[in-house]
Structures are given as C-alpha cells and as structure tokens.
Amino acid sequence: MKTLFKRFNLHGAFWQNNALPITVWVCAVCVVCLLFNQQMPRIEMTGIASSENRLISSQVNGRLKLIHVKLFEDVKAGDILAILENDNIQAQLATATAENTRLNAELLAMEDRLRSSNQNKAMQEFTDSRRFNVDVERNRLRILDLTTLIESDQIILNGYKYKLDLLTELHKDNIATSYEYQLAQNEYQALARKLEENQNALIQTKLDLENSITRRDQYAKMHPIPQSIQLAIEPLRSKILIQQRKIYELKIEDAMMIIQSPIDGRVSQLVRGSGETVLRGEPILSVSATQTSQIVAYAKEIHSEKIEEGLTLSLFKRSAPQTMTPTTIQIVGPEIVQLPKRLWPNPSLPSWGIPVILSVPEDLMIKPGETVGVIGL
Numbered sequence: 001m002k003t004l005f006k007r008f009n010l011h012g013a014f015w016q017n018n019a020l021p022i023t024v025w026v027c028a029v030c031v032v033c034l035l036f037n038q039q040m041p042r043i044e045m046t047g048i049a050s051s052e053n054r055l056i057s058s059q060v061n062g063r064l065k066l067i068h069v070k071l072f073e074d075v076k077a078g079d080i081l082a083i084l085e086n087d088n089i090q091a092q093l094a095t096a097t098a099e100n101t102r103l104n105a106e107l108l109a110m111e112d113r114l115r116s117s118n119q120n121k122a123m124q125e126f127t128d129s130r131r132f133n134v135d136v137e138r139n140r141l142r143i144l145d146l147t148t149l150i151e152s153d154q155i156i157l158n159g160y161k162y163k164l165d166l167l168t169e170l171h172k173d174n175i176a177t178s179y180e181y182q183l184a185q186n187e188y189q190a191l192a193r194k195l196e197e198n199q200n201a202l203i204q205t206k207l208d209l210e211n212s213i214t215r216r217d218q219y220a221k222m223h224p225i226p227q228s229i230q231l232a233i234e235p236l237r238s239k240i241l242i243q244q245r246k247i248y249e250l251k252i253e254d255a256m257m258i259i260q261s262p263i264d265g266r267v268s269q270l271v272r273g274s275g276e277t278v279l280r281g282e283p284i285l286s287v288s289a290t291q292t293s294q295i296v297a298y299a300k301e302i303h304s305e306k307i308e309e310g311l312t313l314s315l316f317k318r319s320a321p322q323t324m325t326p327t328t329i330q331i332v333g334p335e336i337v338q339l340p341k342r343l344w345p346n347p348s349l350p351s352w353g354i355p356v357i358l359s360v361p362e363d364l365m366i367k368p369g370e371t372v373g374v375i376g377l
Contacts, residue, residue, distance in 0.1 A: 042375065042376065043299060043303050043306060043307075043313065043374070043375060043376040044373075044374070044375050045297040045298060045299050045300075045313075045356075045373075045374040045375075046297060046298070046343055046371055046372070046373060046374070047295040047296060047297030047298075047358060047371065047372045047373075047374050048295070048296055048340065048342075048343070048369065048370070048371055048372075049292040049294075049360075049367065049368050049369060049370045049372065050292065050293065050294055050296060050368055050369070051288055051289040051290070051291060051292055051293050051368035052263060052265070052289040052293050053268065053286060053287075053288045053289070054262050054265075054286060054287050054288075056081065056261075056262070056283065056286060057281050057282055057283045057284060058084060058259070058278040058279065058280060058281065058282055058284055059256040059280060059281075060084065060253055060256045060257065060280055061277075061278070062084035062085055062086040062257060062277070063084065063085050063086070063276070064083075064084060064273065064274050064275060064276050064277075064278060064284070065083045065084060065085040065159065065162075065274065066082060066162050066274055067081070067082050067270065067272075067273060067274050067284075067285070068081055068082055068083065068162060069081050069082075069267050069285070070267065071270050072267060072268070073266065073267050074265075074266050074290075075264070075265060075266070075267060075287060076264050077260075077261055077262060077264050078260050078261065079260060079261045080258055080259070081260060081261050081267075081284075081285060081287075082259040082284055082285070083159070083162060083257065083258055083259070084256075084257040084259070084278070085155075085257065086253075086257065089253060089254060092246075096148045096246055099243055101145075103141055103144075103239060103240060103243070106236060106239075132215055132216035132219050132220075133216060135212040135215075135216070136209065136212045136213055136216055137236060137237060137240065139205055139208050139212050140209060140240050141240060142205045143202065143205050143206060144240060144243055146198055146201055146202040146205060147202065149198055150195060150198050150199060150202065151254055153191060153194060153195045154254070155257070156191060157188070157191050157192060157195055158258065160184065160187050160188040160191060161188060163184050163188075164184045164185055167180055167181045167184045168181065259284065261287050262287070263287060263289055264289065264290075265287045265288050265289040265290055266287065266288055266289075267285060267286070267287055268286050268287065268288040269285060269286040271283045271284055271285055271286070272284045272285070288368065289368070290368075291368075292360050292364075292366050292367070292368050292370075293360065294330075294357050294358070294359075294360060295315070295327070295357070295359075295360055295372060296355060296356070296357055297355075297358055297374050298337075298339050298343065298351075298353030298354065298355055298356070299353055299354040300353055300354075301336060301353070301354070304354060306376075307329065307332055307354055307356060308329065309330065309331065310328060310329065311328070311329045311376065312326055312328055312376070313326070313328070313329065313358070313374050313375065313376035314326060314327070314374070314375050314376060315327040315361070315364070315372055315373070315374050316372065316373045316374075316375070317364065317365075317366060317370075317372055318370075318372060318373060319366075323364070325361040325363065325364055327359050327360075327361060327374070328358065328359045329356050329357070329358060330356075330358065330359055331356065331357040332355075333354055333355035333356065336352050336353065336354055337352065337353070337354075337355055338350055338351070339351045339352065339353055342371075343371075358374065
C-alpha cells in the first residue's frame with residue numbers, strides 16, 4: 001500500500017512539474033496540423049513550348065504542277081511553295097481573248113454604221129462626238145485585250161521559271177544536258193520580254209484611255225453628245241464591262257494557283273505531292289515557325305483559386321543547359337480540358353487540367369515541342 005501511494009505521488013509530481021511544457025507542445029502540434037491542412041500545395045505544372053503553325057490548303061480545284069520546297073526546308077513569308085494548274089482557266093482565258101476580238105470587230109462595224117448615218121446638218125459635231133466616244137471604247141478594249149494576254153502569258157511564264165530553276169539544279173549536278181538548260185532559258189527569256197512589252201503597252205494604253213476620256217468630257221461640255229451615239233455605244237460598253245469582270249475573276253483565281261508561305265518558318269509536313277489532284281480546302285503542306293511563341297501548361301484543379309492572369313511563376317528548362325527563369329501567366333483557359341497524352345502520368349489513364357498560356361522569356365533557348373517545368377507557391 002505504501003508502494004502504490006509512493007508511485008502515485010511520483011506521477012502527480014511529474015505532471016505537476018511538466019504540465020505547462022506538455023500543454024504548449026500539444027497546442028503547437030495542433031496548430032501545425034491545422035495550418036498544414038488549410039495550406040494548399042504549391043503549384044507544379046508541365047508545359048509544352050509551341051510555335052505558330054499554318055496548315056496550307058488549296059483555295060481552288062486543280063492539279064499540283066510543282067511542289068517547290070522540300071521537307072524541313074526554311075522559307076520566308078511570300079516564298080512560293082507550290083503551283084497548281086487548271087486547264088479550265090486557260091480555256092476561259094482563250095474564250096475571253098476570242099470575245100475581245102469579236103468586240104473589236106463589232107466596234108469597227110459600229111463605227112462604219114455611224115459614219116454612213118452621219119448625213120445631217122450637224123455633220124461635224126456628230127463626227128467629232130463619234131470619234132471621241134469610239135476612241136474611249138477602243139482603248140478600253142485594248143486594255144482588256146492586253147490584260148487577258150498578260151494573264152495568260154504570266155501563267156505560262158511561271159511554269160517556264162520553275163522548269164528553268166529545276167533544270168539549273170540538274171545541270172549543276174550534270175544530270176540535265178546543256179542543250180536542255182539553254183532551251184529552257186531561251187523559252188523563259190523570250191516570253192519574259194514579250195510579257196514586259198505587253199505590260200509597258202498596258203501602262204501606255206491606260207494613259208491613252210485617261211486622255212481620251214478627258215478629251216471626250218471636254219468636248220461634251222461644249223457640244224452635247226447626240227443621243228444616237230449614246231444609244232449605239234451603250235450595248236458595246238455593257239459587253240466590255242462584263243468582259244472586264246470575267247477577266248478580274250480569272251485574275252483572282254489565277255493568283256490562287258500560286259501558293260505562297262504566309263509566315264517565316266520551316267516546312268514541317270508535306271501532305272500532297274506533285275502531279276496529284278487537289279480539291280478546294282484540301283491540305284497540301286504545313287509551315288511552322290522556328291521560334292517558340294508561347295508555352296501552354298496545365299494546372300491541377302486544386303490550384304484553380306490561385307491561377308490567375310499576371311501571376312509570376314518559375315520556369316525551368318529540362319534540357320541542357322538547364323536554367324530557371326521567371327514567367328508570367330498571360331491567359332487562363334475558360335474550362336478544364338484533357339491534357340495531351342504525352343503529359344499523362346499513366347499512359348492508359350487520361351488526365352485533366354486548367355490550360356494556361358505562359359510568356360516566353362527572351363533569354364530562354366527552347367525548341368517548339370519541348371517540355372518545361374513550372375513551379376510556384
């Protein structure tokens with residue numbers, strides 16, 4: 001009994017002497033646990049560097065005459081990537097040329113009719129009015145004829161140019177003969193000179209048209225134009241206007257036959273090859289910029305309250321040389337999306353997250369498609 005009482009006194013003395021420290025330690029542990037439970041884990045994300053990518057499709061139906069670039073070849077904005085051909089355009093241009101010839105013949109016939117009917121007392125005024133108006137329409141027809149011819153020759157010249165470029169490379173490698181190379185060069189130069197002459201003639205004809213319109217208008221102020229002349233010329237004028245619209249549409253369609261690069265970059269994919277037929281909207285190739293333009297990362301749902309535009313994070317490059325630089329969230333995606341498969345922790349189990357676009361530090365050397373780590377508090 002004395003032994004039990006002695007042990008009880010010893011325990012009581014222990015608790016009496018150490019109650020305060022024990023209480024303080026218990027409270028501290030509780031506070032730490034509470035704070036730990038309330039504290040959110042730090043932000044950890046994986047991002048993928050990306051660049052501008054353009055999938056280039058055909059805007060018209062046609063046949064791929066030439067793919068002018070190779071896979072992974074560097075290109076500049078405006079460089080010609082491919083050339084399409086469509087026999088229908090050539091046929092329409094030939095038809096337009098024939099129609100121009102017919103309109104010219106009709107103009108001459110109309111001029112003869114007006115001359116033969118000019119037997120009244122106002123002969124001189126009638127003749128002058130007829131001459132001024134006919135000059136205007138003749139210049140318009142000449143412009144239309146030259147425009148049609150230039151467009152037709154330009155299509156042929158483009159084919160000659162790329163044929164010459166190809167033979168130039170083959171000639172350097174001793175694959176093409178000097179005769180073939182010289183023949184292609186002569187064809188190109190001859191047509192180029194003809195095209196230049198027609199372009200100069202077109203410029204001059206446009207000046208002549210402006211001058212003839214000025215002369216006609218000045219004369220009309222002093223001498224009213226006979227109604228018979230207006231009525232005689234109006235049908236021909238309408239036909240010429242229709243032809244001008246047709247030529248304009250053909251010029252637009254012809255421009256679409258030459259496919260140019262919209263950006264500086266590198267040919268990242270060739271979908272179709274020379275000789276294949278493509279329809280409007282079908283992809284031909286793609287061009288990707290060589291510089292990273294943005295980094296897309298994916299945050300976990302538990303970080304949704306922390307993720308906001310303007311938040312500064314740390315971005316570290318995983319490939320050599322490994323660096324860590326600050327980055328800023330520029331845009332936060334509006335919804336939770338499925339991550340790219342390469343970012344799934346388990347390849348057979350999809351992962352989801354909040355997409356964010358991060359700024360690319362100027363001194364960060366990173367290739368498009370490379371992954372980076374992103375961390376923040």
